[in-house]
Amino acid sequence: MSLQFAYWAPNVSGGLVISNIPQKTEWSFEANSRYAQIAEQVGFDYVLLQTRFFASYGAENQLEAATLASALAATTKKINIITAVLPGLWHPGVFAKIISTIDHISSGRVSVNVVSGWFKGEFNGYGEPWLDHDERYRRSEEFINVLRELWKNETTTFKGDFYRLNDAPLKPKPLQPPKIFQGGNSNAAREMAGRVSDVYFMNGNSIENLKKQIEDVKANANGRNIQFGVNGFVIVRETEEEAKQVLKEIVLQADKEAVEGFESQVKFAGKASPQGEGMWANSSFENLVQYNDGFRTGLIGTAEQVANQIIELKKIGVDIILTGFLHYEEEIKTFGETIIPLVRQKEQELKEKAGAL
Ligand SMILES: Cc1cc2nc3c(=O)[nH]c(=O)nc-3n(C[C@H](O)[C@H](O)[C@H](O)COP(=O)(O)O)c2cc1C
Numbered sequence: 001m002s003l004q005f006a007y008w009a010p011n012v013s014g015g016l017v018i019s020n021i022p023q024k025t026e027w028s029f030e031a032n033s034r035y036a037q038i039a040e041q042v043g044f045d046y047v048l049l050q051t052r053f054f055a056s057y058g059a060e061n062q063l064e065a066a067t068l069a070s071a072l073a074a075t076t077k078k079i080n081i082i083t084a085v086l087p088g089l090w091h092p093g094v095f096a097k098i099i100s101t102i103d104h105i106s107s108g109r110v111s112v113n114v115v116s117g118w119f120k121g122e123f124n125g126y127g128e129p130w131l132d133h134d135e136r137y138r139r140s141e142e143f144i145n146v147l148r149e150l151w152k153n154e155t156t157t158f159k160g161d162f163y164r165l166n167d168a169p170l171k172p173k174p175l176q177p178p179k180i181f182q183g184g185n186s187n188a189a190r191e192m193a194g195r196v197s198d199v200y201f202m203n204g205n206s207i208e209n210l211k212k213q214i215e216d217v218k219a220n221a222n223g224r225n226i227q228f229g230v231n232g233f234v235i236v237r238e239t240e241e242e243a244k245q246v247l248k249e250i251v252l253q254a255d256k257e258a259v260e261g262f263e264s265q266v267k268f269a270g271k272a273s274p275q276g277e278g279m280w281a282n283s284s285f286e287n288l289v290q291y292n293d294g295f296r297t298g299l300i301g302t303a304e305q306v307a308n309q310i311i312e313l314k315k316i317g318v319d320i321i322l323t324g325f326l327h328y329e330e331e332i333k334t335f336g337e338t339i340i341p342l343v344r345q346k347e348q349e350l351k352e353k354a355g356a357l
Contacts, residue, residue, distance in 0.1 A: 002347055003314050005340060006046035006082070006229065006322045007039055007332060011068050012059035016233065016324035017290050018262065021253040024327035027061060032068060033075040035328050040079035042336020047072065048181075048322060051084035051115060053122045056265065057291045058258040066098050073106035081106060082181055084113040087139050088128055092146035092163055096170055100151065103174035110174075112147070113181040113201065116140045116189070118269030118279070133272040137188035138162070144180055144196045151177050181229070185213065185281075186273035194220025199227040199320065203279050204293035211316040218317075229320035230313060233294030234335060240301045246326065247300055254289045263288050294324055307342040311350065 008016055009032050015023040025031075036047050049065035049072075069083035081102070085095055095112075102110045116136040117123070123130040131139060142160040149156040150170040158165040182189070182197040190213065193200040200217050202210055214228050237243040266280040266288070280293070287293045298309045299321075310321055325331035 001319065003310065003318070003343060004045040004320045005043065005336075006048055006320050007035075007044055008231075008322065008324045009035070009047050009049045009068070009072075010328055011049050011063040011065060012052050013061040014058040015326065015328075016294070017250050017254075017326065018057045018258045019250045019254045019289055021250050021326070024329040025325070026328075027063065029063065029068065029071055031328070032063075033072060035332055036072050036076045036079055036081075039332050039336065040076055042333055043340045044079060044332070044336060046080045046082055046111070046320065046322075048082045048113060049084060051086055053089070054119070054125055056119060056121070057262040058255055066095075066102065069110065070098075070102045070105060073102050073109065076106075076109075078109075080109045080111055082111040082113050082179075084115050085143075086115055086117055086122075087143035087162075088117060088123060088131070088136070089126065092143045093150060093165060093168055093170070095143075096147045096150040099147070099178055100170060100172060100174045103176075103178060104172060108175035111179040111181060111199075113183065114140050114144055114197075115183055118266055120269075121265070133186065133269075133278070134188045134274060137184075137186075137192050140182070141192050141196055144182075147180070148177065183279070185279035186277055187275055188273060189279075190216045191220050193217045193226060194222065194224070197226060199229055201229045201322065202231065204231045204233065204287075204290070204295060204297040206296060206298075207312055207316060210297075210313070210318065214317045227319040228317055229322050230297060230318050231292045231294050231322045231324070232297030232299040232313075233290045233324045234306065234331065234339075235300040235326065236303050236306050236331075236334065236339065238302065240305060243300045243302070247295060250326070251286050251289050254285075259285060259288050262291060290324065292324075299323070303338050303342055307339055307346055310339070310343050311346045314347070314350075 013027045015025040051065045052062040065083045069081045139162045155167045179198040181199040183201040235243045
């Protein structure tokens with residue numbers, strides 16, 4: 001199957017890097033609507049909206065994901081809109097209904113990213129219990145099961161440890177069951193992905209580490225078909241030196257206090273899993289300037305280099321490249337017009353080579 005392309009909607013302020021470097025990226029609805037329209041025109045398949053309620057990594061303002069997804073559903077025509085949700089803050093019945101509504105508005109173009117949480121401050125702030133690491137995943141799995149039951153059954157009765165439903169109806173049903181995406185690096189995340197998720201999202205990482213993650217999740221999947229997405233921050237310039245210089249500038253101008261604040265939160269969350277291997281557990285200061293480790297994926301260089309790296313990701317089993325940019329205003333368009341066609345050409349060459357063997 002051909003690779004698919006996604007991008008992070010900048011639905012929080014401050015762009016995708018925790019840096020004072022000038023960024024031509026806005027977080028307003030109007031800007032997000034414009035970016036999504038450009039993205040779908042130039043060949044992106046998905047836009048991912050993050051869920052954030054309190055500022056962290058500098059993101060002072062945050063547009064709520066499902067609400068913005070609903071608005072984007074009305075202003076776009078083709079792109080699939082992935083909206084993130086934190087199970088502890090939403091009842092799955094309410095959320096199933098929201099998603100079904102967006103599915104109707106968008107004619108079947110909505111998906112869900114179930115995030116199990118790392119930001120204790122949001123839960124404390126809203127007065128909701130903060131569960132142990134692996135309990136959060138147990139709750140997420142129930143959440144996903146309830147969504148699917150409601151989307152399928154005439155009425156749903158569910159007696160779980162976290163959620164209870166009694167003869168609950170849900171109409172209208174979505175046009176087709178929305179895909180369930182999920183992030184996380186811990187064992188609990190990998191196990192849950194194997195059991196219930198359609199797509200496993202990974203933070204940026206080296207090819208080697210990503211390969212290991214993919215193998216683990218596949219081993220947990222018992223033959224279920226799972227797709228894999230990886231985050232990568234894209235810097236394409238005329239020369240490799242120029243691209244690397246931009247990275248250097250981003251890091252030099254990092255908002256040190258915000259990066260360190262974020263670091264203490266995520267390191268705490270990453271170590272909270274029983275094996276201490278959660279996402280960000282091994283991220284350096286430089287990695288964290290892009291808050292989903294996007295520099296580590298190596299999509300930084302000339303168009304040719306970036307396209308080659310994307311092909312290397314495909315070879316280890318990545319299906320979806322999740323991108324972020326410094327200047328959304330122009331870089332989404334450039335990526336779609338230069339990198340995607342280059343990748344398509346290289347995919348074709350791969351196919352021909354495989355056919356010739
Ligand atoms: C692509 C991607 C997107 C994510 N989006 C969000 C988000 O919008 N909000 C959030 O609180 N966490 C988000 N996360 C965090 C994860 O869902 C999860 O809580 C975190 O990775 C900790 O998992 P771990 O301890 O199992 O490694 C995202 C993770 C990935 C890989």
